[in-house]
Amino acid sequence: MLPTRRGAIGLGVAAVVLAILPLVVQPYYVELVTTALVAAMLALSLQLLVGCTGLVSLGHGAFYGLAAYAVYLVTPENAGLSIAITLPVAMLSAGAAALIVGALSLRTRGFFFLMVTLAFGQMIFFVFHDTKLGGGTDGAYLVRPALSLFGAELTFTRRQRPFALYYVALIQLVAMYLLLVFLLRSLFGRVLEGIRVNEHRMRALGFDTYRYKLAAFVIAGALAGVAGHMWAMHRAFVNPEIVGWHRSAEALLMILLGGLHSLHGPIIGALAFTGLGELPQIMGDYKPFARFFGALGLTDFGLRMQALAERKLLLEGVVILAVVLALPSGLASIRWPRFIRPAWGAGKSRDQRAGS
Amino acid sequence: MSFAGFLAQLLNGVQYGLLLFLIASGLTLIFGVMGIINLAHGSLFMIGAYVAYLVAHASGSAWLALPLALLGGAAFGALLERGLFRHFYQRDHLDQVLLTFALILLFEESRSILIGNDFYSVPVPAIFDYSIPITASFSYSAYRFAVIGACLVLAAALFLWIERTRMGAIIRAAAEKPEMVDVIGIDARRVHMTVFAVGTALALAAGVLAAPLYSVYPGMGDGVLIISFVVVVIGGLGSISGAFWSALLIGLVDTLGKAYTPKVAGLAIYVLMAAVLIWRPTGLFGQRG
Numbered sequence: 001m002l003p004t005r006r007g008a009i010g011l012g013v014a015a016v017v018l019a020i021l022p023l024v025v026q027p028y029y030v031e032l033v034t035t036a037l038v039a040a041m042l043a044l045s046l047q048l049l050v051g052c053t054g055l056v057s058l059g060h061g062a063f064y065g066l067a068a069y070a071v072y073l074v075t076p077e078n079a080g081l082s083i084a085i086t087l088p089v090a091m092l093s094a095g096a097a098a099l100i101v102g103a104l105s106l107r108t109r110g111f112f113f114l115m116v117t118l119a120f121g122q123m124i125f126f127v128f129h130d131t132k133l134g135g136g137t138d139g140a141y142l143v144r145p146a147l148s149l150f151g152a153e154l155t156f157t158r159r160q161r162p163f164a165l166y167y168v169a170l171i172q173l174v175a176m177y178l179l180l181v182f183l184l185r186s187l188f189g190r191v192l193e194g195i196r197v198n199e200h201r202m203r204a205l206g207f208d209t210y211r212y213k214l215a216a217f218v219i220a221g222a223l224a225g226v227a228g229h230m231w232a233m234h235r236a237f238v239n240p241e242i243v244g245w246h247r248s249a250e251a252l253l254m255i256l257l258g259g260l261h262s263l264h265g266p267i268i269g270a271l272a273f274t275g276l277g278e279l280p281q282i283m284g285d286y287k288p289f290a291r292f293f294g295a296l297g298l299t300d301f302g303l304r305m306q307a308l309a310e311r312k313l314l315l316e317g318v319v320i321l322a323v324v325l326a327l328p329s330g331l332a333s334i335r336w337p338r339f340i341r342p343a344w345g346a347g348k349s350r351d352q353r354a355g356s
Numbered sequence: 357m358s359f360a361g362f363l364a365q366l367l368n369g370v371q372y373g374l375l376l377f378l379i380a381s382g383l384t385l386i387f388g389v390m391g392i393i394n395l396a397h398g399s400l401f402m403i404g405a406y407v408a409y410l411v412a413h414a415s416g417s418a419w420l421a422l423p424l425a426l427l428g429g430a431a432f433g434a435l436l437e438r439g440l441f442r443h444f445y446q447r448d449h450l451d452q453v454l455l456t457f458a459l460i461l462l463f464e465e466s467r468s469i470l471i472g473n474d475f476y477s478v479p480v481p482a483i484f485d486y487s488i489p490i491t492a493s494f495s496y497s498a499y500r501f502a503v504i505g506a507c508l509v510l511a512a513a514l515f516l517w518i519e520r521t522r523m524g525a526i527i528r529a530a531a532e533k534p535e536m537v538d539v540i541g542i543d544a545r546r547v548h549m550t551v552f553a554v555g556t557a558l559a560l561a562a563g564v565l566a567a568p569l570y571s572v573y574p575g576m577g578d579g580v581l582i583i584s585f586v587v588v589v590i591g592g593l594g595s596i597s598g599a600f601w602s603a604l605l606i607g608l609v610d611t612l613g614k615a616y617t618p619k620v621a622g623l624a625i626y627v628l629m630a631a632v633l634i635w636r637p638t639g640l641f642g643q644r645g
Contacts, residue, residue, distance in 0.1 A: 050450075056450065104630070105630075107633075107634055107637050108633050108634075108638075109637065111387075111593060112589060112633055112637060112639070115589040115629065115633070116629070116633045116634070118582075119586075119627075119630040119633075120626075120630060122622075123627065126620075126622050126623045126626075129622070130619060130623075245582070249457075252450075253457065256451070256454045260448070311465055313462075313465040313468070314465040314469075316458075316461050317458045317465060318458075320458040320461070321458040321459075321462070323454070324451055324455050328447065328448075328451060
């Protein structure tokens with residue numbers, strides 16, 4: 001799960017690239033990547049359960065949505081609260097919900113666990129969908145949490161705000177990643193990995209695996225709360241859609257697309273998945289198929305191919321199918337071709353070296 | 357609500373439950389024997405409904421679509437197994453999830469390209485287009501009775517096949533201990549193909565039967581998929597009789613819930629599932645462990 005030394009350098013470079021990005025791209029892409037960063041936080045928090053502990057939850061989006069609603073519920077009608085209040089509130093409410101849901105659903109295993117977490121997630125969804133608590137099905141607008149601490153506040157103009165939110169999201173994502181690296185290197189993380197590989201053995205070794213799984217579930221829930229809080233801060237809007245099971249399924253999909261066996265997989269998956277949604281737009285702008293076949297004299301065929309290439313679900317389906325057929329370990333398993341691979345760092349992971 | 361109204365809702369619940377059984381039985385068989393979580397099963401239901409729409413338009417009667425769906429569905433299922441799923445039995449469950457999710461997208465988009473994104477209604481076949489009087493003041497749609505009948509016939513055929521034939525015995529054995537079936541020299545590939553063919557045929561048939569009752573629309577497989585998984589899980593993975601009873605239970609709870617307590621009806625089946633699984637972690641009819 002943990003990055004190799006060379007992988008860590010690559011991740012550092014990626015973080016720097018993401019930090020520079022807003023300075024060079026159009027504002028539209030700043031918004032888009034912010035959305036992707038929020039999704040990456042959600043997928044990363046889910047990875048603690050799916051990739052690390054082997055618990056596939058389909059109710060994770062509910063904690064994310066619940067946290068966004070918590071921000072809405074504590075914020076007064078016309079004045080934003082400090083992020084120093086809203087973020088802990090969001091994390092605590094998501095964590096508390098995860099404690100209750102986890103305590104009950106961890107009685108089941110495997111596919112049953114997936115379905116029970118789905119059921120609890122849907123219960124939380126229907127609370128916001130069917131009651132007037134958070135504006136019902138229409139959702140509700142909220143005043144963004146302010147970046148203030150002990151009275152000192154960072155303020156922004158309307159033009160600056162997207163950039164500020166981008167960096168807030170990026171900093172939180174990096175912090176969450178580092179926190180998870182720290183967790184996985186501790187005894188706690190080792191026990192979680194042990195549970196994924198062979199839970200019976202861990203129990204025979206004397207670990208109370210239920211408690212460890214519950215702790216992981218609560219931490220993952222609270223971290224999903226961070227993502228949900230950021231969503232509320234970015235969009236200044238909540239609606240039941242962010243609580244529903246589609247959000248959980250999307251997060252799971254990002255993990256699968258990026259890779260189950262690494263911490264940075266979900267981040268790659270989230271960026272790729274968000275980018276995939278933009279592909280029809282890009283295809284429509286540049287019309288590569290129409291041009292290519294048009295140049296070959298096959299204008300009709302080219303136009304027909306072009307029309308297909310601008311269909312969103314078709315593109316997504318084909319790309320996902322290609323990933324699952326060609327890259328069994330997800331996008332994170334792509335390596336540099338050997339001839340441009342740097343010679344240093346000899347390519348062995350920490351685990352392999354420890355084992356050999 | 358009156359007694360006649362209650363009776364109508366009860367019959368609706370049974371009819372809905374039986375339709376759910378047709379979908380859930382394929383899902384539970386495919387999971388039980390091959391260990392595949394087939395997310396695209398709801399899309400197969402949708403394809404069935406669109407087949408009914410196309411056949412009804414071309415020939416005037418949706419009834420003709422039923423044999424077509426059963427035969428075509430079986431062929432389509434066998435083809436999917438041979439071309440795609442066969443290569444995924446040894447892979448991680450989550451890879452299979454990704455594969456079947458991609459299939460949902462491709463099925464939906466193909467439907468959009470070929471037929472479009474409009475809502476359609478399919479007329480009830482002319483021979484069933486009347487109501488049968490039950491009491492002096494209450495009559496019930498003949499078509500819904502026909503659906504109940506058709507579902508019962510298909511369910512009975514499935515039970516006989518599973519319980520009384522050699523292939524059925526192999527399938528039961530494979531659902532219990534897949535390794536043993538390999539060890540004693542049974543050609544597992546033929547079993548897998550058959551199970552997929554049957555599961556797909558039943559899902560398409562359910563779509564055909566449902567088309568005149570509900571309108572035919574994009575994404576109609578989604579809701580059905582989730583509720584079928586609820587059925588499969590409550591019944592216990594891989595158990596056909598479990599799927600039957602839990603499909604009836606869910607059909608009744610959902611229908612009666614929507615009729616009498618519409619405010620919390622969406623919640624009811626999820627509360628039921630969570631309660632069942634916390635009480636019995638492997639479902640009502642599941643094996644322990």
